[in-house]
Amino acid sequence: MKSQKGLIALTLVASAATSFSQTAVTKSVFGNTPDGKPVDVYTLKDKTLEIKIATWGAHIISVKAPDKSGNIADVVLGYNSMDAAGASYLADKNTYMGSVVGRYGNRIAKGKFSLDGHNYTLPTNDHGNTLHGGTVGFDRHNWTAKQIPGGVELTLVSPDGDQGFPGTLTAHVRYTLTSDKLRIAYSATTDKPTVINLTNHTYFNLAGSGDILNDVLMLRADKYTPTDKTLIPTGETPSVAGTPFDFRTPTPIGARINDNNEQLKIAGGYDHNFILTGPSDLTHAAAKVTDPASGRTLTVYTTEPGVQFYTGNFLDGSLKGRDSAPYTKHSGLCLETQHYPDSPNHPAFPSTTLNPGETYHTTTIFQFGTK
Numbered sequence: 001m002k003s004q005k006g007l008i009a010l011t012l013v014a015s016a017a018t019s020f021s022q023t024a025v026t027k028s029v030f031g032n033t034p035d036g037k038p039v040d041v042y043t044l045k046d047k048t049l050e051i052k053i054a055t056w057g058a059h060i061i062s063v064k065a066p067d068k069s070g071n072i073a074d075v076v077l078g079y080n081s082m083d084a085a086g087a088s089y090l091a092d093k094n095t096y097m098g099s100v101v102g103r104y105g106n107r108i109a110k111g112k113f114s115l116d117g118h119n120y121t122l123p124t125n126d127h128g129n130t131l132h133g134g135t136v137g138f139d140r141h142n143w144t145a146k147q148i149p150g151g152v153e154l155t156l157v158s159p160d161g162d163q164g165f166p167g168t169l170t171a172h173v174r175y176t177l178t179s180d181k182l183r184i185a186y187s188a189t190t191d192k193p194t195v196i197n198l199t200n201h202t203y204f205n206l207a208g209s210g211d212i213l214n215d216v217l218m219l220r221a222d223k224y225t226p227t228d229k230t231l232i233p234t235g236e237t238p239s240v241a242g243t244p245f246d247f248r249t250p251t252p253i254g255a256r257i258n259d260n261n262e263q264l265k266i267a268g269g270y271d272h273n274f275i276l277t278g279p280s281d282l283t284h285a286a287a288k289v290t291d292p293a294s295g296r297t298l299t300v301y302t303t304e305p306g307v308q309f310y311t312g313n314f315l316d317g318s319l320k321g322r323d324s325a326p327y328t329k330h331s332g333l334c335l336e337t338q339h340y341p342d343s344p345n346h347p348a349f350p351s352t353t354l355n356p357g358e359t360y361h362t363t364t365i366f367q368f369g370t371k
Helices: 004-021 262-267
Strands: 024-032 038-045 050-054 060-066 072-074 112-115 118-121 144-148 151-158 169-178 181-190 216-219 221-225 271-276 287-290 296-302 306-310 334-338 360-370
Touching: 038 144, 038 151, 038 169, 050 151, 050 169, 060 360, 216 306, 262 271, 296 334
Parallel strands: none
Antiparallel strands: 024 038, 038 050, 050 060, 060 072, 112 118, 144 151, 151 169, 169 181, 181 360, 216 287, 221 271, 271 306, 287 296, 296 360, 306 334
């Protein structure tokens, strides 16, 4: 006779298998890398969503979702091509649109940090700081891919000294689609002490066009990390209460974005790490975005302690996206689940150190729906 735990485990396995069986996974060629190697796209499709993942930078290049009337639109910013001039993933070297960023997502002050008594210097690419891993981060590599039930697993080996970071790091990102949820599971190991902070940099636009200022955001965060003029955290963690950073109650994104607030002026909008309140698990929503016009919703769950909320402040219309649409300021929003920016230089922040023998693992779920 099977134990109750055994029956529960079998039920969970059967349920997962049933969910994955409803997701079709296909593979096609999207283009080529600068050195001529093929870039593949894996399409994950079920009865509700169609999601495309490219091996180049582990990008999410498309998410097609229905609105409240059943009309389908692509709700992420992206390009039709790998290599078209001015409108492609190779041409766009600054927005990180849809990619997995690393080895350290977000910023490290002045490209310097110390670990175990060793000083490390990284290439700087953002106002004298290191942004999203340096000048050739994980977004500029073609990952190795293999199909898995309900999705795709991508792997990248970053050698010791890559962009100045210590240790050979082997990173895996698993994208799986079950019903209305896209699950992103990150894992990594290293052979030397190093720092790591992986996240996905997709720009969402639930209306499928226009700006995101009318979208309503809930963000489960009592505190945030203000920055200096180069967007490096000051180390303070003030309350969001009474500030334009309070999204604990659902609030339109554009309601206070132009307030007379020094932090908003520095970033040109929101580009800040929010400290999540309560447990870091996959049962409590970290954030929820609702587009009132289409009724589409995006709910975010994560095991990470923070979310970088970014409102596309540096998009200036010079990049032409899918169907030649110009990506202008506030064309999309990012909810980058993560550890805090510049954590290696702030001992009071949650640690981003990974040691040999340990496995880095975080999970984020993007759930799409309608209201």
